[in-house]
Amino acid sequence: MTECQSAENAKPTPQGITKDLARKPAVSLMFSGGLDSTVTALTLADDFEKVHLLTYNRGYGHWLVGRSKVRVPELEKHLEREAFTQFGASVKDLFRKVVLDSFVADFKRYKALFIVCVGCKMAMHARSVIYNLEHGIPYVSDGASEATAWMPDQMPVTLAEYRRLHEDYGLTYTNPVYHFGTREKARETLREAGLSMGRRIADRDFGTQPICLFGDVITIFREFMKVGLPLKEESIVEFMRAKRPILDDYIKQYFTRKGVDIDALKERVAL
Helix, strand or coil: CCHHHHHHHCCCCCCCCCCCCCCEEEEEEECCCCHHHHHHHHHHHHHEEEEEEEEEECCCCEECHHHHHHHHHHHHHHHCCCCEEEEEEECHHHHHHHCHHHHHHHHHHHCCCHHHHHHHHHHHHHHHHHHHHHHCCCEEECCCCHHHCCCHHHCHHHHHHHHHHHHHCCCEEECCCCCCCCHHHHHHHHHHCCCCCCEEECCEEECCCCEEHHHHHHHHHHHHHCCCCCCCHHHHHHHHHHHHHHHHHHHHHHHHHHCCCHHHHHHHHCC
């Protein structure tokens, strides 16, 4: 079996982190404030003393990123403890390098628009690697869900490539709510916790997370017009591996500018 075939057949290990009687110190979570990432925040708070909520501004049709901030007081009121810390950063330059600088050539090559969503998420994962290494946090999670696995940035082969990125830097990447259940179950969980709900359109929830012009338009097309995206798993893997050196260079240059030994940071987070 070839390397590409292995990645294509790879399944994520979207299991939560085993609960201990004592919570682990910290985990980071790529957090939009939407349905899945908010359920993930609640889930992780059971296992970790502190959950670092990482919210990124991609630019280029990515607006109202600050919406996620309203979630923290709601979450902590429900949990009755200060369980979260927030961090925000721009990944606009990295997104441009991964997606926009070669958009026309990549579109001609892959004949699909998955390059936008996948490239965007790759930039966010790379920035999360930096955050975790800087703060000595060995665990990183996101709100990837089986209920939205039709999205190119949440397909099993895509998650496998994210996992490879994090593992190469000594980090453990998990998808704690991948098998959580239906989106309605997730909504009920948030309602029971007393959290505010967005506006439901078809099977999507809007209003509690940033506006992503591209992603929201694609969702509306899929839900209302039943128009799908042409997706080939092998093309997604090929794209991600072609762009991976850009991520590695970005991470390397970040720490070089700061005069920090990245290998020492990797050793510090090694489990």
